[in-house]
Amino acid sequence: MSNRHEPFVASGDIQPSPPPSSVVGPIAWVRENLFSGVANTVMTLIGIYVIYSLLASLVPWLLLNSVWNASSLQDCRSIDNGACLAVIRERYLQFIYGFYPTEERWRPVVAFVLMLVALWPVLFAGAPRKLLYASALYPATAYWLIWGGTIWGPLAVMAGPIVGIILYRVFDKVLSGMMDEGIAGILSMAGALLLTITWWLFAVVQVDAILGSILNIGLEPVASDKIGGFLLSMIIGVSGIAGSFPLGIALALGRQSNLIFIKALCTGFIEFIRGVPLITLLFVASVLLQYFLPPGTTFDLILRVVIMVTLFAAAYMAEVIRGGLAALPKGQYEAADALGLDYWKSMRLIVLPQALKISIPGIVNTFIGLFKDTTLVIVIGMLDPVGILGPIRADQNWNGIVWELYGFIAIFFFVFCFGMSRYSLYLERKLQTGHR
Amino acid sequence: MSDTAVLDREIDRSKLQISDEIAIEITMMNKWYGDFHVLRDISLTVNRGERIVVCGPSGSGKSTLIRCINRLEEHQKGTIIVDGIELSSDLKNIDKIRSEVGMCFQHFNLFPHLSVLDNCTLAPMWVRKEPRKEAEDRAMHYLERVKIADQALKFPGQLSGGQQQRVAIARSLCMNPRIMLFDEPTSALDPEMIKEVLDVMVDLAETGMTMICVTHEMGFARQVANRVIFMDQGQIIEQNEPEEFFNNPQSDRTKLFLSQILSH
Ligand SMILES: Nc1ncnc2c1ncn2[C@@H]1O[C@H](COP(=O)(O)OP(=O)(O)OP(=O)(O)O)[C@@H](O)[C@H]1O
Ligand SMILES: [Mg+2]
DSSP states (O other): OOOOOOOOOOSSOOOOOOOOTTTSHHHHHHHHHHSSSHHHHHHHHHHHHHHHHHHHHHHIIIIISOBOSOSSHHHHHHHOSSOBTHHHHHHHHHHHHBTOOGGGTHHHHHHHHHHHHHHHHHHOTTSOTTHHHHHHTHHHHHHHHHHOEESHHHHHHHHHHHHHHHHHHHHHHHHHTTSOHHHHHHHHHHHHHHHHHHIIIIIHHHHHHHHHHHSOOEEOOOOGGGBOHHHHHHHHHHHHHHHHHHHHHHHHHHHTOSOHHHHHHHHHHHHHHHTSOHHHHHHIIIIIHHHHSOTTOOOOHHHHHHHHHHHHHHHHHHHHHHHHHHHSOHHHHHHHHHTTOOHHHIIIIIIHHHHHHHHHHHHHHHHHHHHHHGGGGGGGTOOOHHHHHHHHHHSGGGTTOOHHHHHHHHHHHHHHHHHHHHHHHHHHHHTOOOOO | OOOSOSOOSOOOGGGOOOOSSEEEEEEEEEEEETTEEEEEEEEEEEETTOEEEEEOSTTSSHHHHHHHHTTSSOOOEEEEEETTEEOOSOHHHHHHHHHHEEEEOTTOOOOTTSOHHHHHHHHHHHTSOOOHHHHHHHHHHHHHHTTOGGGTTSOGGGSOHHHHHHHHHHHHHTTOOSEEEEESTTTTSOHHHHHHHHHHHHHHHHTTOEEEEEOOOHHHHHHHOSEEEEEETTEEEEEEOHHHHHHSOOSHHHHHHHHHHHOO
């Protein structure tokens, strides 16, 4: 009899069996990372104990025994001994908007949503590049949404940079025929900038008034002293960040310039601003600035504060970026020169992309600092979230409440600052192009 | 460095044509760093198609000399005329000369934030205003020639030193320079990589490129250069054809230098 075995032939690929759970998987991970030795085990146990004790007091206070429905602090305490979150429930709208008129509150919301849209192409490379043009229109749009008034003011403001760019082109054409190109570039930029600022300071109000009297389309105006809460923090913080970044770059480049006058101007500015406390600058903004401006110009307080905060952060920003510029090997500048790139092109294409990448941690540090510093505006009587606390705590019903309110504000700031920090890590990872 | 020929290929001498046209003319050029007199009365005429090797002890001013030719350093006395244009403080002339003169550095100086291809297309697109397509085609052509086209989309940090230097050469070539300057292009490299870079430089010589190389690769000097210049303390001490220069050096300083460099 033939007793032949059919040879075994696999009919398909056999998948490798999964490694035993002692090598991979959550149990292995825990063993390797938390209990790999005596010292590690002790540390883990201490850590677990600390976390446990924190949660043991926080969870009952914040979640289990907290009170959401009450009309006063006494009420709260009589119901349960946890956090009295009823105050947040009653006042959160004030925390968000300050005293912004109730029926107009949709406007800041729209502005906020538009901000996210405008930030998208700025922050993420995946977004369509064309959207950047729309982002450029955002500041004036947001201003109009929040403050209201006729549509002509924001349009006149937006016209400023456009006219400025045209002027720059014309100046540059004319001047570069007469002198050294680099100097012509700087002169025409300064000229265009100066004229644009003049336009903003003196012409915008008139244009707004004249066109407004002819055709009055717009939104209900809202006065600056009505704006408060997180809305105010966001306005100052976001404008400060958006303004201080380009200004900081300009100052850092100016400080490295070969042109003595520009160098002295930038150095002097940076050293002066850094040497003065922000509170001083805020007082200058609220009280003194009006004296320096031509009589008749009304200059909104929030705008003045934004300018001061921007200048303040820009000085720090400039030094952070200067660090990045200094960290760049000299060979990079030389290679750019040797290829025939002029100053502006080598800055824009070679030097700044690398210097800014090096400076990301410092830049974000400055942003976070600026954002938290917005709470200082309380000293000049503005009602940022911390300022809103005053009226609430003075209220008969809520007298004596502390933790719940400060905690709420802390969470707000933490969410934004943590977001910025995560974004900077993402950016650093994305710009990683291998070791050099 | 060594005299053992790193080049194991025949060089087609018939391609090494030198024309009568003058590419670079330096007359009585002097340069100081503060009080320090780095370059003294340098006079040098380079014809189109010449391959000149500059050697000399460390600190003798070799780098400074070739960096003056594309104005990475400014000279204080005398004249330098490149491609018929005199180097003065007029920025227009300088940019013009820089786009005609390519330069390779000891440490490559590639732009680490740009891919190899973008490194090569950057100057043509931004200085010459070429459309991207055209610039990329030429970049690929030169990357092909330095045998590195398959790495075009990588970043410089992902390449070896020899590969980086070849990219740096391709990057310069993309501007279609008529003169190439090399400042110790191989002295930061391992022997294996030195060979691949020198290979590319020989190729380049065979296309009739005018080249000035600061290098201590004496094998390269012997086989490719038509003139070797010896510098010491900011002066040109001696210049001659390679055969004469190595076998029959005139000055004592040259002899000393050669004995040191060849005894390794
Ligand atoms: N920026 C500078 N400031 C002052 N002195 C300098 C500067 N650059 C170079 N030197 C000096 O000028 C001299 C010539 O330098 P250079 O770099 O041209 O020498 P080299 O011949 O290229 O030397 P090596 O072979 O080491 O590269 C050296 O003595 C150097 O110390
Ligand atoms: Mg040198």
